[in-house]
Amino acid sequence: MWKSLNGIVLSVCAGMVVGLPATAGEPTTAIAFEERAFSAGILFRHVQLAGRPWAVYGTGGVAADFNNDGWTDLYVIGGGDTYDALFINQGINPSTQRVWFADKSRDWGVRTRHYGYGGSAADYDNDGDLDLFVTSYGDPSSGERNGQHKLYRNDLLPDGSRVFTDVAAQAGVHQMLPGEAVGLGSAWGDPDLDGDLDLYVSGYPQDLVGNRMFRNNADGTFTDVTNFWGLNFTGVSGFVPGFVDMSRNGRPDLLLVADTGTSCYFVNKGLNEQGVPEFADRTALVDDLTTANGMGSAVGDLNKDGRLDWYVSSIYWDSTNGPGNLLMMQNQDRTFTNVAYETGVADGRWGWGVLMTDFDHDRDLDLAEVNGWPVTFANQPPQLFEQTGPMAFSNVYQESGFNTISEGRGLVNADFDNDGDQDMVVFNVGQFLNYYENQLLTPGQPVPADRNWLRIDLDTQARDSLPPMGMHAAIVVSAGGEEQLLSIDGGFNMCSQGEIGAHVGLGDATRADWVRIEWMDGSNTTILDVDANRVLTVRATAHAADLNNDGVLDLADVYELVERFMAGSLTADVNGNGLLENNDLTRFVDQFLGR
Numbered sequence: 001m002w003k004s005l006n007g008i009v010l011s012v013c014a015g016m017v018v019g020l021p022a023t024a025g026e027p028t029t030a031i032a033f034e035e036r037a038f039s040a041g042i043l044f045r046h047v048q049l050a051g052r053p054w055a056v057y058g059t060g061g062v063a064a065d066f067n068n069d070g071w072t073d074l075y076v077i078g079g080g081d082t083y084d085a086l087f088i089n090q091g092i093n094p095s096t097q098r099v100w101f102a103d104k105s106r107d108w109g110v111r112t113r114h115y116g117y118g119g120s121a122a123d124y125d126n127d128g129d130l131d132l133f134v135t136s137y138g139d140p141s142s143g144e145r146n147g148q149h150k151l152y153r154n155d156l157l158p159d160g161s162r163v164f165t166d167v168a169a170q171a172g173v174h175q176m177l178p179g180e181a182v183g184l185g186s187a188w189g190d191p192d193l194d195g196d197l198d199l200y201v202s203g204y205p206q207d208l209v210g211n212r213m214f215r216n217n218a219d220g221t222f223t224d225v226t227n228f229w230g231l232n233f234t235g236v237s238g239f240v241p242g243f244v245d246m247s248r249n250g251r252p253d254l255l256l257v258a259d260t261g262t263s264c265y266f267v268n269k270g271l272n273e274q275g276v277p278e279f280a281d282r283t284a285l286v287d288d289l290t291t292a293n294g295m296g297s298a299v300g301d302l303n304k305d306g307r308l309d310w311y312v313s314s315i316y317w318d319s320t321n322g323p324g325n326l327l328m329m330q331n332q333d334r335t336f337t338n339v340a341y342e343t344g345v346a347d348g349r350w351g352w353g354v355l356m357t358d359f360d361h362d363r364d365l366d367l368a369e370v371n372g373w374p375v376t377f378a379n380q381p382p383q384l385f386e387q388t389g390p391m392a393f394s395n396v397y398q399e400s401g402f403n404t405i406s407e408g409r410g411l412v413n414a415d416f417d418n419d420g421d422q423d424m425v426v427f428n429v430g431q432f433l434n435y436y437e438n439q440l441l442t443p444g445q446p447v448p449a450d451r452n453w454l455r456i457d458l459d460t461q462a463r464d465s466l467p468p469m470g471m472h473a474a475i476v477v478s479a480g481g482e483e484q485l486l487s488i489d490g491g492f493n494m495c496s497q498g499e500i501g502a503h504v505g506l507g508d509a510t511r512a513d514w515v516r517i518e519w520m521d522g523s524n525t526t527i528l529d530v531d532a533n534r535v536l537t538v539r540a541t542a543h544a545a546d547l548n549n550d551g552v553l554d555l556a557d558v559y560e561l562v563e564r565f566m567a568g569s570l571t572a573d574v575n576g577n578g579l580l581e582n583n584d585l586t587r588f589v590d591q592f593l594g595r
Helices: 002-013 555-566 582-593
Strands: 033-035 061-064 073-076 085-093 098-103 116-122 131-136 150-156 162-166 186-189 198-201 212-216 222-224 237-244 253-259 264-271 277-281 296-300 309-313 326-330 336-338 351-357 366-371 383-389 392-395 408-414 423-428 434-438 452-459 474-479 482-487 502-507 511-518 524-531 535-539
Touching: 061 116, 061 408, 061 423, 116 186, 131 186, 131 198, 198 237, 237 296, 253 296, 296 482, 309 351, 309 366, 351 423, 366 408, 452 474, 452 511, 474 502, 482 502, 511 535, 524 535, 555 582
Parallel strands: 186 237, 296 351, 351 408, 452 535
Antiparallel strands: 033 434, 061 073, 073 085, 085 098, 116 131, 131 150, 150 162, 186 198, 198 212, 212 222, 237 253, 253 264, 264 277, 296 309, 309 326, 326 336, 351 366, 366 383, 383 392, 408 423, 423 434, 452 502, 474 482, 474 511, 511 524
16 A cells, blocks of 8 residues: 555655755854853852862863753852852842842752762653763762762652752762773763663773763663773873764764874764664864864854864964864865864964854854963963854954953853853853853843844654754754754763753844754654744654654655645655655655654
């Protein structure tokens, strides 16, 4: 029957093709920040006892909506002589009309004092809320020791409140190597394509196999599969790992930013016959990667060519005019070319955390970077490279207000006040953190005509084959005559993590013509005519071919596809190439039949 149906559908709809809109120019807007950590209630000073491991290297935290109330919260690591804090977002204060926070670390069970370094968040147990992983070396009472990493499971209590429960030991992620206190950065991803999130933890000592891969067993436990997955190596001083589907082929790759020229790029070649992902070391494809003292990492499509690019912070020595930061543009053949010098973003002093986002909503990505190092690079301001034209950047840190001189390490972005623009938090070593509120938009006020925006959140609860929150999905937004590529990569950064959803500036476009979600299982969802200045939540259906989303695969889904196709609607673009063609029909039939 289905063979006949396939032939009927193809014959009825053959030859119908819908093209994509052409690109156009873009407006520009100014960037302005206000530092208001004190007035927002997040007055927090990091103090780490002298002599502790990697004390000067980093401190960080995580921006995430831990209680699912629609407001982004902030977890901050104290460092040993200060208790960790969990600032729960209280929304807009009626008296000030600004966002404010309250420290609920004691209520949530995370008011601990320990030698912490970095954190990351993910829904590892796929129950709909974000859990928290923190690298740690013990506490001042017992001193540095192994086996102290923390995995805080987010638990909903009967009274509706929440608490974090440390389950690292029973989950098997409390340590990396027996007898060795190792662990700095961490990141979550689904490289084995089984629909749950695995954990990668980077480790600094070069003489150890200190960068470890933990597979999620889907029962609350993890297994160290570093050797089994071919990721056992020494000589890599790992700082920042991250999983990103760089080639948009449904296989997340591993980007490992590391110190002293040891950064790596591992391409995911897919699953072997045993269902194990095979990684190939393709570091040589990334121009100048081995020249960097790599410390910060950010990914995005800077030149809007439909390919993800990679920014890595490093050290710029005046005496040698380099080597400096790397801005690596992905080429059509999947190699990368470093254009940091040509674009003016190589000199970030002693760089640490970096961000790549559209701060001014002019439909292109800007770069932010924090830096500092005792004595050699002390009293250096952060950097903010605004993209003022196609791949032309101007450092506007001073006039933008992003200019507090500090020992910056971690850096996160999030829309903390829910006004539509991206705010930032800087985590400083031995100093108070900085909360920079983006002044582009104001909570409760109309959005100016040239500053429109869109936020896209993904919900994959209904489809077991997809990782939580749509991790690794690619999103293409068509607005204002051009397309922008976004990636759900988990917001990984130097010892910190920003919010997971996707944010895009739309400039003077009051709507997106269409938004396409490229899910990790190869299916696609296209939404048409999306109004600007809103949060768009896209929910994956239980099955890719369930077009009418009624939970049943039947002829009604077939009729739905034919109706869309005949109407020339891009919602029938099953293969996600932006066209309506015969292949969409055959692809749908394959999905329907589970082929």
